[in-house]
Amino acid sequence: MAVAYVIVIVLMLTISSSITVSATDCHESIISFGDSLADTGNLVMLCRTEKQPCSVRSPYGQNFFHHPAGRACDGRLIIDFIAESLGLPLVQPYLGGDSRSFRKGVNFAVGGATALDRSFFEERGIHNLATNMSLRTQLDWFKQFLATLPDGKKILQSSLVLVGEIGGNDYNFPLMQGINKELIRSFAPKVVGCIGSTIKKLIKLGVETMLVPGIPPIGCMPLFLTQYATSNEKDYHPITGCLNWLNEFPEYHNKLLQQELSRIRKLHPKVTIVYADYYNATLRFYLSPKEFGFTKGILRACCGAGGPYNFNISAMCGTLPAVSCDDPSSCASWDGLHFTEAAYRVIAQGLLEGPYTTPQIKTVCPSISRLQPPWSLKLLKKL
Ligand SMILES: *[C@@H]1O[C@H](CO)[C@@H](O)[C@H](O)[C@H]1NC(C)=O
Ligand SMILES: *[C@@H]1O[C@H](CO)[C@@H](O)[C@H](O)[C@H]1NC(C)=O
Ligand SMILES: *[C@@H]1O[C@H](CO)[C@@H](O)[C@H](O)[C@H]1NC(C)=O
Numbered sequence: 001m002a003v004a005y006v007i008v009i010v011l012m013l014t015i016s017s018s019i020t021v022s023a024t025d026c027h028e029s030i031i032s033f034g035d036s037l038a039d040t041g042n043l044v045m046l047c048r049t050e051k052q053p054c055s056v057r058s059p060y061g062q063n064f065f066h067h068p069a070g071r072a073c074d075g076r077l078i079i080d081f082i083a084e085s086l087g088l089p090l091v092q093p094y095l096g097g098d099s100r101s102f103r104k105g106v107n108f109a110v111g112g113a114t115a116l117d118r119s120f121f122e123e124r125g126i127h128n129l130a131t132n133m134s135l136r137t138q139l140d141w142f143k144q145f146l147a148t149l150p151d152g153k154k155i156l157q158s159s160l161v162l163v164g165e166i167g168g169n170d171y172n173f174p175l176m177q178g179i180n181k182e183l184i185r186s187f188a189p190k191v192v193g194c195i196g197s198t199i200k201k202l203i204k205l206g207v208e209t210m211l212v213p214g215i216p217p218i219g220c221m222p223l224f225l226t227q228y229a230t231s232n233e234k235d236y237h238p239i240t241g242c243l244n245w246l247n248e249f250p251e252y253h254n255k256l257l258q259q260e261l262s263r264i265r266k267l268h269p270k271v272t273i274v275y276a277d278y279y280n281a282t283l284r285f286y287l288s289p290k291e292f293g294f295t296k297g298i299l300r301a302c303c304g305a306g307g308p309y310n311f312n313i314s315a316m317c318g319t320l321p322a323v324s325c326d327d328p329s330s331c332a333s334w335d336g337l338h339f340t341e342a343a344y345r346v347i348a349q350g351l352l353e354g355p356y357t358t359p360q361i362k363t364v365c366p367s368i369s370r371l372q373p374p375w376s377l378k379l380l381k382k383l
Pocket of ligand 2: 251279280
C-alpha cells in the first residue's frame with residue numbers, strides 16, 4: 001500500500017516537473033510576421049472591423065482552446081509551440097490582443113497575407129487575394145508599435161523575430177485562379193526580394209535574431225490535389241501522392257530564399273538569421289505518415305464536406321455541410337489549406353529538437369526546452 005503511494009507521488013512529481021515551463025534566458029519576446037500559418041487573431045479582428053469574409057469559426061479551435069481562437073487550425077500553431085519552448089506566453093495578435101502582454105510577444109501575421117503588395121497581383125490580372133495585407137502593411141504596423149515603446153530598441157535586441165512563413169500565398173492565390181505556371185514561377189525572385197528587403201529593414205531597426213521559414217510542400221494540400229486532380233499518374237509522387245509540379249514552387253522559392261539569407265548574413269555577420277526548413281520538416285510525415293500517427297489518410301483533410309481529399313471549395317470547414325473528423329490528431333491537414341495542431345507540433349519539434357533549422361536553433365538558444373508531450377496537459381487536468 002505504502003509502496004503504491006510512493007509510486008503515485010513520484011509519478012506526480014515527475015509529471016509536474018516536466019510540465020512546468022521555465023523561461024529560457026535567450027529571448028524575452030517573440031515578434032512575428034506572416035500569413036495564416038502564423039496568425040493568432042489579426043484576420044479575425046479585420047473581419048469584424050472591415051467586414052472581410054472570414055472562415056475562422058467553429059470547429060476551428062476545438063482542441064486546446066475549445067473555442068475559435070483566431071487560428072486557422074483545430075488548436076495551436078508552430079508559433080505557439082515556439083513560445084512554449086522559450087517559456088513565453090502565447091503571442092498576442094497586434095489587432096485586438098492583450099496589449100499588456102505585448103512586451104513578451106506581438107504578432108503582426110494576417111491570414112491570407114502575401115509578401116508582395118496587392119497592386120503587384122492586380123497588375124497581372126490576379127484579383128482573388130483574401131486580404132490586402134502584405135508584408136509592407138505588417139512592417140508599417142510594427143514601426144507604429146515600436147514608436148509607442150520608450151525602450152523599443154532594447155526589446156528588439158532580446159526578441160526572436162519570426163519573418164514568416166510568408167510568401168506561400170503569393171503562389172497559392174494565382175494557382176487557385178489557374179494562372180499560367182511559368183508566369184507564377186517568375187514571381188519567385190520578387191517574392192524573395194521582398195522578404196529579403198524586409199529582413200534588412202528589421203536589422204536597421206535593431207533586430208538581432210531572426211527565424212525565417214521556407215514554404216511547405218503545397219503539392220500535398222487537399223485544396224490543390226482536388227483542383228488539379230489528373231489521371232496522369234506520373235504527375236504524382238510515387239510515395240507521398242503529392243503533385244510534383246506544384247511542389248516545385250516551394251522548392252524553387254526556398255532555394256532562392258536560402259541564397260538571399262546567405263547574402264544578408266555576409267552583410268551583417270553580427271545578426272543571427274536562422275532558416276527554418278518547413279518544407280522538409282513537413283515532407284517527412286508525408287513520406288512515413290504512420291510513424292507520426294497520421295493514420296486516417298495523410299492527403300485527406302480532417303474538416304471538410306467529402307470528396308477524394310475531403311475538400312470542397314464550395315463547402316469549406318466552418319460552413320455547412322463540412323464537419324470535423326473524430327480524431328484530428330490522426331490527420332495532417334485540418335481544413336485542406338492548413339495543418340492540424342498535431343502536424344504543427346511535428347513540424348515545430350523538427351525545428352526545435354531536430355535538424356530542420358540552419359544554423360540549428362539549439363546552438364542559438366542552448367536553454368530552449370523540449371515541447372510537452374500532447375498527453376501531459378490532459379493528464380494534469382485529471383490530476
Ligand atoms: C484594405 O482594404 C480596406 C477595405 O477593404 C481598406 O479600408 C484598407 O485601407 C486597405 N488597407 C490597405 C493597407 O490598403
Ligand atoms: C529539403 O528538400 C529539398 C527539396 O526537395 C532537397 O533538395 C533538400 O536536399 C532537402 N534537405 C534536407 C536536409 O532534407
Ligand atoms: C460541394 O459542395 C456543394 C455545396 O454543398 C455541393 O453542391 C456540391 O455537390 C459539392 N461537390 C462535390 C463534388 O461533392
